[in-house]
Amino acid sequence: MLIKATVHVRKWWPAPPLFGLLALFIYTGWVGLDFGRHWDEFIHYNHVVNTLRSGIILPFKCSYNFCYIYPSITYFLSFITTTLSLLMDGGVSHVREAAAGGLSLHDFGLITRPAFLFICALSGLWVYVALSKTDRIAATIAAAIPLLSWEYAYHARWIAPDAVMAQFCALWVLAIFRAEGAANARQWLIFATIAAALATGTKYTAGALFFATIFFAWLIECGAVRQLKLGKFPLKFSSLLLAIFIATFIVTTPGAILQPVDFIRDVRAGSSHYAAGHFPTYGVSSYDIRGAFDYAARLWEYIGLALLSPIPALSLMLLVTAPLGYLSLRKNGKCSSAVTLVTVLLFYTLFFSSRTSVFIVRNFLFFLPIIAVLIGAGISSMIRGARVTQILAMALLFVAGVTNAYSLVTAARTISPNSDSMLVGQLSEYIERHPSEKFALSRSLSRDMRGRRAVNQATVAQADIFVYRDSDLRSTPSITLKDYPGTRHNTFVWIGPHEVNYNYYPTWEGRDRILLLPLKDAVRMGLPAVIPQP
Structure with a gap:
């Protein structure tokens, strides 16, 4: 019995490299926590201070911002982290002092940023678990992609929704991979729906993950893309998933029900802003792109030449392995998962390029866990291939791993108040x-x-x-x-x-x-x- 239990634990217990990757990500993130000012932190700071003063746990409108430009998970994380820190540091009197103006914006940042950093680090764990049941090499490589990404690392320090949303997207990826071929697939689909709702409760953009979940459920019901039939669409189960999605989202953002007028107004304002264009600085619109083709090209320039590595050539070489991962997943019993992931990438490319003009790269971080899984599967298939591809894969892994890790460390060391x-x-x-x-x-x-x-x-x-x-x-x-x-x-x-x-x-x-x-x-x-x- 003990032997069986030990074998079972070994099947899911993370490989030692994952602990090293997590430690490096958290260490370099921690070193750079005091990076100075971030544009949006005063929004969350004002919401938290207003809650401490009033005792009403809802984001309050200030003269600088709206209540629901973002859903409320960022607000709740900020409020809970700040309140717990104040209580542990000085008790209720410290909370009262903060409510009276004793909490500075700088102190708020240093208190709250670590929580966001730790939550964002989980993205590496989720993509590892997504693949570890069938391919631990692919799982470890996939985990390394976000945990060694400088782009993801510096965003993870922010009190902002984007990297947290990417982490919930990674959790969604885990759920759909575990659902395919599982006897308890519907339980995993419910879990995927909850993950999609949590991502949407972090940033509205993630709402399409729910429809991707329904599409995936239809795929596994039919068995293959070519066998999709309207008669096999899981209507009753989809209705259940919709109810779960809505309920979970309302729990994360209760203002959607309690303050519906403010909620609808703010969602529309955010959507209109991204469609019309960002605020000009120095007389120019630095973040605006007009034209769907140009937008899509710049989006994939960012993904292919920056997101995966600060060295453009390495980033591109890593991305090139993603199509191999798609093919490998299709061959190895994860066809529906692979098709769903690629569909999500294509949908969001079309969505951003056709509906928005504002190009701010933090909005695209949630692409990372999806691409990481494809890259992990792709490089793993190369390692298991011919001698030449093995050498190429190992060389790419070594160079990219060392370079990206070095970049994380050196970048963190440049961040200093002095x-x-x-x-x-x-x-x-x-x-x-x-x-x-x-x-x-x-x-x-x-x-x-x-x-x-x-x-x-x-x-x-x-x-x-x-x-x-x-x-x-x-x-x-x-x-x-x-x-x-x-x-x-x-x-x-x-x-x-x-x-x-x-x-x-x-x-x-x-x-x-x-x-x-x-x-x-x-x-x-x-x-x-x-x-x-x-």
Whole structure:
């Protein structure tokens, strides 16, 4: 009996590499928790403080925001984490003090961010469990994709819904993979529906996961895509799943029932905003893309050249293995799961490109667990293939694993409250390492570089590279640029903290950094015309 129990535990117990991946993700995330300011944190801060003051556990409208631009899971996580921390730290009196104004926005961030980090780390565990029953190699590789992704890692520190939604999407993936071929498939489908509702209770965009669950239930009822028949559609069971989905969503966002007017208004406002365009900064719309084809192309540029690795070539090579994973899953008893995952990717590509103009990459994080499963299955199939493919797969795993892990560690080490004081020295070293290029510095940098002037510093007319501080722009927000794009993977090179990918968040309000742009790009954007030079 004991032997049987031990064998059973070994079948589902995570492989040792998974613990290392989780530890690295949490460690590097923890090191970078004090990254400065995030745009949306004041929204959740105000909601929590208002709840502490009133005792009413619902998000309150403030003068800066709406109640239900986001569903309420982010609010509840923030409120529960903050309240428990205050109670453990100083009891009820500490809660009263916070309600009276004793809790700063900075302290709120440091209290609440760890909870979001730990929850987001679960995405690696969920995709591992999704595949571990049939292929532990694929499971471990799939877990490594989100846990070694710099893009996912820095988003996971935020008090924001997007990375949490991706984690619930990973839980949904687990449920549908375990449902296919299982004797208790309907129980797993109920679990998938709950996961989809939790994802939707984190961000409304995830609502289509419910319809994907129904589609998947229809697929496994019919046996294959080619055998889909309307007569086999599980209408009664789908009705049950719909009731479970709605009930779970209402539990996560009770304001949908208790404050229906505010709820409907805010959902419509958010939808209209994403369709019409984002707020302009520096006179330009950095995050807007007009045209469905361009939007879809930029979306898959982000996924293929940034999301999976900070090295574009590695990210692309990892993505290329995903179609192999799709084929492998179809061959190995997971045809319905594979078809459902690809259908979700295609649907959301079409949805975003046809319905929205605002391109903010955090909205696409939930693609990651789906793609991770496909990549895991794809590389695993290569390892089990011919000798040549084995070598290629192992080489890709080694290079991508080491590079991505190194990137997580080095990025975390750049995040420091004292990072501003190190910028000038880092710029001086960078200029010395590039003697063949000429650098034109902004007035503020030229002043700070006195005593360190290099021979390859030059005027704008002579320079190859234009160098400026982010604060050179932020100190004069009324300026008007010609362009300042936030939708490409390789626009900017910067010195300073890597708490965010500045290529996709060029209006970030965090700590200062130094930007280096080819002069032709700087002129095209209009930067030399508005940033003072010596």
